[in-house]
Amino acid sequence: MESDITLIVDGTNHRLTVDTRTSLLDAVREQLGVIAPKKGCDHGQCGACTVLVEGRRVPSCLMLAVANDGANVTTSAGLASGGELHPLHTAFLEHDAFQCGYCTPGQICSAAALLDEAAAGTPSVVTSDVAGIPALDGAEIRERMSGNLCRCGAYVKIVAAIEDVARARGL
Ligand code: FES
Numbered sequence: 001m002e003s004d005i006t007l008i009v010d011g012t013n014h015r016l017t018v019d020t021r022t023s024l025l026d027a028v029r030e031q032l033g034v035i036a037p038k039k040g041c042d043h044g045q046c047g048a049c050t051v052l053v054e055g056r057r058v059p060s061c062l063m064l065a066v067a068n069d070g071a072n073v074t075t076s077a078g079l080a081s082g083g084e085l086h087p088l089h090t091a092f093l094e095h096d097a098f099q100c101g102y103c104t105p106g107q108i109c110s111a112a113a114l115l116d117e118a119a120a121g122t123p124s125v126v127t128s129d130v131a132g133i134p135a136l137d138g139a140e141i142r143e144r145m146s147g148n149l150c151r152c153g154a155y156v157k158i159v160a161a162i163e164d165v166a167r168a169r170g171l
């Protein structure tokens with residue numbers, strides 16, 4: 001069965017026809033040619049496909065495209081605006097926080113959401129004081145990024161890059 005849907009990807013409206021079994025990841029990559037999100041496991045386990053849907057991070061391999069009709073989808077590429085890199089892009093470059101780069105778009109989308117979640121006061125399992133804004137120390141960042149795996153093992157530099165941006169935002 002097929003359905004006609006609209007996806008707004010990185011600010012651009014797309015009308016497309018999808019098999020109702022098509023994942024959001026496959027619709028974005030294969031049908032729209034937006035290749036920032038990567039397919040790693042295709043089973044919700046690695047985070048390479050992470051995008052923001054209406055500002056919330058999701059593993060797009062586990063979402064059905066048809067269930068996101070009309071949604072705003074932001075990929076790592078879409079976090080840049082007006083030709084300017086997002087501060088997370090810059091921090092990852094400055095810290096050399098990648099090797100092959102395959103996991104990087106998902107890491108950056110997840111990190112962008114992490115910063116917003118902490119700023120909104122959302123605690124994680126390692127937050128000691130759940131009443132305030134959680135301070136994004138290394139333990140908080142590692143816990144909140146635990147859904148994003150890096151087969152190159154660039155974790156130390158990924159945490160350092162996110163810490164830099166968190167400090168700049170007073171988190
Ligand atoms: S490709 Fe989606 S979580 Fe691995």
Ligand code: FES
Nearest residue numbers: 099101150151152
């Ligand atoms: S930089 Fe290679 S998988 Fe993370």
